[in-house]
Amino acid sequence: MELKEKLLSSYIAFENQNSVVNSFVNELRGEAIKNFEATGFPSKKNENWKYTSLKKVLNEDFSLFPESEHTIEYRDVQPYFIHDIDTYKIVFIDGKYASHLSQTTHEGIDVCLMSSALTQTKYRAVIENYFSKIAPKDNLAALNTAFCNEGAYIHIKKNKVSKRPIQIIHFSTAKESALLLQPRNLIVVDENAHVQVIERHQSLTENPTLTNSVTEIFANKRANIDYYKIQNDKSGASLIDNTFIDQQQESNVAVHTFSFGGKLTRNNLNFHQNGERVESILKGVSIIGQKQHIDHNTLVHHIAPNCESHQDYKGIFSDSAVGVFNGKVVVEKEAQKTNAFQANNNLLVNDKATINTKPQLEIFADDVKCSHGCTIGQLDENAMFYLQTRGIPQKEAKALLMYAFANNVLESVKIPQLKKRINKIIAEKLGVNIGFDL
Amino acid sequence: MLKIENLHARVGDKFILKGIDLEINAGEVHAIMGPNGSGKSTLASVVAGKEEYEIRQGQILFENEDISELSADERAHKGLFLSFQYPVEIPGVTVTNFVKTALNETRKAKGQTDMPANKMLKLIREKSEMLEIDRKFLSRSLNEGFSGGEKKRNEIFQMAILEPKLAILDETDSGLDIDALRIVANGVNKLRSKDNATLVITHYQRLLDYIVPDFVHVLYDGKIVKSGGKELAFELEEKGYDWIKKEVNQKA
Ligand SMILES: Nc1ncnc2c1ncn2[C@@H]1O[C@H](COP(=O)(O)OP(=O)(O)OP(=O)(O)O)[C@@H](O)[C@H]1O
Ligand SMILES: [Mg+2]
Numbered sequence: 148m149e150l151k152e153k154l155l156s157s158y159i160a161f162e163n164q165n166s167v168v169n170s171f172v173n174e175l176r177g178e179a180i181k182n183f184e185a186t187g188f189p190s191k192k193n194e195n196w197k198y199t200s201l202k203k204v205l206n207e208d209f210s211l212f213p214e215s216e217h218t219i220e221y222r223d224v225q226p227y228f229i230h231d232i233d234t235y236k237i238v239f240i241d242g243k244y245a246s247h248l249s250q251t252t253h254e255g256i257d258v259c260l261m262s263s264a265l266t267q268t269k270y271r272a273v274i275e276n277y278f279s280k281i282a283p284k285d286n287l288a289a290l291n292t293a294f295c296n297e298g299a300y301i302h303i304k305k306n307k308v309s310k311r312p313i314q315i316i317h318f319s320t321a322k323e324s325a326l327l328l329q330p331r332n333l334i335v336v337d338e339n340a341h342v343q344v345i346e347r348h349q350s351l352t353e354n355p356t357l358t359n360s361v362t363e364i365f366a367n368k369r370a371n372i373d374y375y376k377i378q379n380d381k382s383g384a385s386l387i388d389n390t391f392i393d394q395q396q397e398s399n400v401a402v403h404t405f406s407f408g409g410k411l412t413r414n415n416l417n418f419h420q421n422g423e424r425v426e427s428i429l430k431g432v433s434i435i436g437q438k439q440h441i442d443h444n445t446l447v448h449h450i451a452p453n454c455e456s457h458q459d460y461k462g463i464f465s466d467s468a469v470g471v472f473n474g475k476v477v478v479e480k481e482a483q484k485t486n487a488f489q490a491n492n493n494l495l496v497n498d499k500a501t502i503n504t505k506p507q508l509e510i511f512a513d514d515v516k517c518s519h520g521c522t523i524g525q526l527d528e529n530a531m532f533y534l535q536t537r538g539i540p541q542k543e544a545k546a547l548l549m550y551a552f553a554n555n556v557l558e559s560v561k562i563p564q565l566k567k568r569i570n571k572i573i574a575e576k577l578g579v580n581i582g583f584d585l
Numbered sequence: 586m587l588k589i590e591n592l593h594a595r596v597g598d599k600f601i602l603k604g605i606d607l608e609i610n611a612g613e614v615h616a617i618m619g620p621n622g623s624g625k626s627t628l629a630s631v632v633a634g635k636e637e638y639e640i641r642q643g644q645i646l647f648e649n650e651d652i653s654e655l656s657a658d659e660r661a662h663k664g665l666f667l668s669f670q671y672p673v674e675i676p677g678v679t680v681t682n683f684v685k686t687a688l689n690e691t692r693k694a695k696g697q698t699d700m701p702a703n704k705m706l707k708l709i710r711e712k713s714e715m716l717e718i719d720r721k722f723l724s725r726s727l728n729e730g731f732s733g734g735e736k737k738r739n740e741i742f743q744m745a746i747l748e749p750k751l752a753i754l755d756e757t758d759s760g761l762d763i764d765a766l767r768i769v770a771n772g773v774n775k776l777r778s779k780d781n782a783t784l785v786i787t788h789y790q791r792l793l794d795y796i797v798p799d800f801v802h803v804l805y806d807g808k809i810v811k812s813g814g815k816e817l818a819f820e821l822e823e824k825g826y827d828w829i830k831k832e833v834n835q836k837a
């Protein structure tokens with residue numbers, strides 16, 4: 148049976164098992180499954196999916212609801228946590244909440260579970276206000292909405308600053324042959340509130356895992372959100388990350404995406420600027436090799452005047468890796484005095500790697516500053532020679548240049564321990580230890 | 586220490602070095618002068634191990650070992666150093682991190698462990714003070730936006746950290762003001778000993794007042810056409826290269 152058929156036929160069972168008190172959510176799910184039935188998985192015919200085919204990924208015989216529960220011990224997965232700082236943690240194993248690995252809170256801020264938020268009446272108002280408001284109604288987002296029942300629920304209330312970053316980690320044990328996970332996160336940050344979030348998807352075996360994740364983020368007036376995605380999964384794991392962000396006036400949202408692992412990774416990252424003087428930052432570093440595939444599909448929708456967006460994506464591709472960057476910036480007629488910058492710089496470490504980069508600017512306002520630039524280059528031979536004459540061997544010299552290439556994005560990571568960790572992952576990825584703390 | 590025999594090298598099908606013989610012993614300072622485009626930097630690059638150039642004939646012996654098949658980093662590990670005529674800008678790597686990496690990689694190649702952080706800091710401080718390099722400099726990206734003179738001073742700083750056996754200084758004097766020239770030359774001299782050697786490539790006799798050569802060679806059209814003592818440098822400064830070119834052409 149094809150995956151789509153399988154999903155459609157399992158929906159009934161899912162609905163019976165997971166019906167919730169909230170009729171609002173039940174209706175959304177019912178509508179979503181119909182929409183998914185009508186639209187299905189995106190194919191290469193879809194302009195947005197021209198360079199990324201899901202065919203191979205969808206071929207597996209995924210189990211949707213893992214039969215048995217697997218527990219894992221903290222000491223076995225500690226390396227996947229940023230453990231040297233105090234954080235709240237919302238941790239899942241095969242899609243199920245793992246309370247022994249988590250640390251939630253309700254003190255002034257809600258850091259808890261989507262399953263609670265969807266079922267308990269005290270969250271009802273927030274859910275009805277925000278849930279599924281900016282996630283699209285078709286394809287993958289519809290599929291996620293149809294099956295939504297677990298994920299992270301974060302609500303930072305007015306004037307609150309979450310002093311600890313929040314880690315959202317999805318582990319998959321994939322003890323079954325193949326596993327499909329569909330986490331659903333909702334993050335609402337009220338007026339003047341601040342939060343930092345670190346999100347990670349991590350499988351613990353080489354078995355195929357497909358994650359179709361949807362995250363909706365609402366930044367209300369003057370809210371400040373700093374969001375980091377670490378994508379360094381095992382070679383059997385694929386991730387489709389759908390993140391949708393609504394920004395109200397004077398809010399500031401930065402999303403950093405670090406992609407080093409996994410088989411296929413697709414990031415759909417959409418920003419909607421619905422208030423004036425908003426700042427949106429989208430940055431990413433991708434370092435992949437072998438047959439890995441990474442696709443960044445960004446949209447910044449400038450709707451209100453006097454806003455800024457900055458995009459800076461760096462990609463380093465070796466072996467037969469494929470990179471895709473599709474960055475769309477839409478500036479509506481009302482969005483005068485918009486400043487929109489986009490840069491996508493790529494290094495091809497050998498001839499077999501491929502990069503497809505496509506900026507799309509649709510500008511309907513006349514008083515705007517927009518710029519975009521993409522480059523595809525190779526490691527500078529003169530620089531390589533220079534480093535080597537100083538005793539730095541070829542492999543380390545390459546790594547140093549790649550690190551230097553990605554450095555300005557790394558520099559903007561605001562949590563030092565996280566920066567250190569990412570540097571370490573990069574050093575491991577490049578197989579080097581280059582004498583200073585990367 | 587360094588013995589170059591009948592070295593022919595080309596890039597593409599263009600021969601740039603056309604039979605170079607040069608012997609440098611421990612404790613000596615040699616200077617190479619010669620008109621623009623005669624092959625001085627190429628010679629330096631070939632000795633340092635730039636793969637773009639293809640050695641077609643001859644050999645390069647360093648401490649009696651043919652190094653022409655070694656990579657640039659392996660040559661560096663053996664004690665070769667090249668101060669570049671045009672140092673390369675590396676945005677995103679600080680001077681400090683760069684010299685740390687260079688030194689520790691060199692130590693690793695010799696089977697030594699990383700230098701302890703406090704010793705490293707002390708060494709960096711000492712050498713930067715010797716070359717009167719401002720601390721702020723050390724946390725800047727390597728060579729990025731450095732002035733010509735700053736780049737050259739930074740080259741010698743790296744040399745001071747790595748303490749090579751043979752240093753090739755390719756026009757290290759160009760771009761230096763008079764004070765900087767003195768500081769840099771003093772730095773080079775402080776590193777000199779009976780166990781190491783220096784090859785300076787320059788257009789100006791002025792540098793040789795500070796770093797006094799035992800031998801001066803003239804490179805012209807890919808060959809060393811004349812060698813002498815330090816007085817040859819004065820003669821060249823005074824008379825230019827025409828008389829040498831004439832001599833060469835007459836012989837031909
Ligand atoms: N990679 C290369 N490709 C083509 N030609 C080259 C290359 N490298 C050097 N050459 C040529 O070889 C000749 C020698 O160059 P080189 O840089 O060695 O001269 P030089 O003696 O150092 O000159 P200067 O005094 O100006 O520094 C020049 O004609 C130069 O254009
Ligand atoms: Mg030169």
